[in-house]
Amino acid sequence: IFFRVYFFSSCVTAMLQIQESLEEGLSLTYGVKRVLHETTSEFQTVSVLDTVPFGKCLIIDGLMQSSDVDERIYHECLVHPAMLVHPNPKSVYIGGAGEGSTVREVLKHNTVEKCVMVDIDGDVVRFCRDVLPQNAQAFNDSRLELIIDCAKKQLLQAETKFDIIIMDLDDPLEGGPCYQLYTKEFYTECMNKLNPGGILVTQCSSAGVKNHSMVFTPVHNTLKQVFPKVMAYAAHVYSFADTWGFNLALPDANFQLPSAEKVDELIAARGLGDLFFLDGESFHGVFSLPKFLRKSMGAETRVLGDGHYANFVGGGETVAEKGC
Numbered sequence: 150i151f152f153r154v155y156f157f158s159s160c161v162t163a164m165l166q167i168q169e170s171l172e173e174g175l176s177l178t179y180g181v182k183r184v185l186h187e188t189t190s191e192f193q194t195v196s197v198l199d200t201v202p203f204g205k206c207l208i209i210d211g212l213m214q215s216s217d218v219d220e221r222i223y224h225e226c227l228v229h230p231a232m233l234v235h236p237n238p239k240s241v242y243i244g245g246a247g248e249g250s251t252v253r254e255v256l257k258h259n260t261v262e263k264c265v266m267v268d269i270d271g272d273v274v275r276f277c278r279d280v281l282p283q284n285a286q287a288f289n290d291s292r293l294e295l296i297i298d299c300a301k302k303q304l305l306q307a308e309t310k311f312d313i314i315i316m317d318l319d320d321p322l323e324g325g326p327c328y329q330l331y332t333k334e335f336y337t338e339c340m341n342k343l344n345p346g347g348i349l350v351t352q353c354s355s356a357g358v359k360n361h362s363m364v365f366t367p368v369h370n371t372l373k374q375v376f377p378k379v380m381a382y383a384a385h386v387y388s389f390a391d392t393w394g395f396n397l398a399l400p401d402a403n404f405q406l407p408s409a410e411k412v413d414e415l416i417a418a419r420g421l422g423d424l425f426f427l428d429g430e431s432f433h434g435v436f437s438l439p440k441f442l443r444k445s446m447g448a449e450t451r452v453l454g455d456g457h458y459a460n461f462v463g464g465g466e467t468v469a470e471k472g473c
Contacts, residue, residue, distance in 0.1 A: 167198075169213065172360070177390050179203065186280045190272030197280050203388045207248055207277070216388040220250055221425035223352075223393060226384045226435060228254035229427050231313050231350040231397055233415045234407065238312040240344070243267070244300030244330065246317035248277040249284030255315070256290050259420040264293050265311075267304070271297035301330055310344045316351040320364055321453065331368055333454045336375040336398070349376070349398040356383035356394030361442055365394040366449040374452055377402035381446060382435040384426070395435075409433055 165181040180201035187196045196208045204217030215223065228251060232238050239262045241255050247268040255264050268274050274297065278288045287293065296303055300318070316339075321331040329335060331351070339349050349372075354364035365381070372379045376398035386393045407415070409429030416428065438446075 164201075167200075167208075169211070171390060186276070188272065188276050190270050190276075192270045193273065195273050195276055206388065207281070209273070213388050215248060215250060219387045222384055223386050223389075224250045224254050225424055225427045226382070226393075226395055227251060227317060227350065227352055228315060229416075229421070229424070230382065230395075230432065230435070231315065231348045232258050233412060233419070233432075234397075234399070234404070235312055235346065235348050239263070240309065240311045241265070241313045241315065242304060242307070242311040242342070244304065244314070244316045244318055246315070247274045248281060249274075249287055250281075251315060251317045252290075252293060253284050253287035255313075256287050256292060257419070257421050261292060264290075265296065265303075265307070266293060267296045267298055267300040269297070269299055301335065304342055305338055307342060310342050310347070312344050312347050314339050314343060314347070314349045316349070318352070320354045321368075328453075331364075331371065331453050333371050333374050333452055336372055340375055340398075340400075343400070346400060348400075351396055351398075353381075353394040353396050355389075355391045356381075356438075356442060357391040358441060360391065361394065362445055362449070365396075365442075366445050367451040367453055369396050369446055370449040370451060371453040372396055372398045376400065378404045380404075380406075380436060381438060381442075383438060383442070384435050406433065406436060 166178055167181060168176050168178045170176050182199040182201060185197040185199055185205065193210045198206050198208060200206050200216070206216040207214040232255065237260050238258060239260055241261060241264045243251055243255065243264065243266040245268055246252060246266060247270060252264060252266050255261060274295070277284065304314070316330060318330055319327045321328040336349070343349065351368065353368045355361060356365045369379060369381050378399040378401055380397045380399070381394065382397065383392050383394045409432065412429035412432045416424065
């Protein structure tokens with residue numbers, strides 16, 4: 150997520166407000182009804198706020214992480230395309246995702262036998278477990294193995310391989326600790342940790358008209374250097390004030406998306422119930438990218454690796470993987 154300025158201020162109505170600087174000359178200001186919870190861990194500051202436009206929001210180091218109004222759009226898009234196109238996903242590895250929503254969506258699949266989630270910040274995981282009731286069932290699911298450590302280290306040390314790897318991490322800021330989890334070298338390690346037919350999916354920041362070339366397109370091109378097939382997709386996330394991008398990396402160069410009817414059948418067979426955003430029609434919709442984005446993806450030449458960073462508006466250091 151873009152580097153943002155985070156502060157409270159009073160307006161004439163005395164309503165608490167947050168102003169987030171999205172880029173030079175552009176800010177988003179929204180009202181806060183009340184601060185529900187706050188804590189500071191070894192790594193970061195976390196707040197749960199009741200906001201006027203977005204409902205309850207999770208804010209980490211001043212960055213919008215998720216909101217009641219649309220977190221299901223982000224998490225359903227991150228998780229279910231990879232899970233649904235795999236014929237029988239039994240084992241899943243999640244890097245990051247401390248709030249628990251990614252785990253919640255993974256464990257909806259009745260094929261899953263084990264899900265390993267690794268996040269560096271145990272204080273934030275415990276905080277989210279205590280204050281986000283929508284994810285309580287997932288955290289208590291016997292199929293979940295929760296590890297507080299570096300996501301990269303735990304994946305490389307894992308003695309078993311996985312059907313699905315999901316990377317739900319902060320963006321690859323230059324000098325930031327998550328950069329190393331978006332490189333060609335790391336994606337090669339991920340491919341080696343996948344079972345035959347295994348799939349990797351990662352969030353890739355903004356895929357909007359102005360900022361898609363900062364992270365989305367270089368990550369897409371980097372994955373193409375490692376995996377035989379990479380499919381980009383995107384959905385608008387209201388609380389992020391932008392279209393958000395994802396990349397699906399597959400082992401079969403000839404892979405084709407299932408039909409909308411087949412996707413609906415898979416959703417029913419997996420026991421996913423009535424999803425908020427994703428069905429067969431919207432599944433195909435997120436993979437139908439606009440012309441400008443396809444053109445930029447085709448022209449992208451950058452490969453993220455040692456000494457090659459994605460470009461960012463602003464700067465600053467995230468801490469979700471500090472210590473890796």
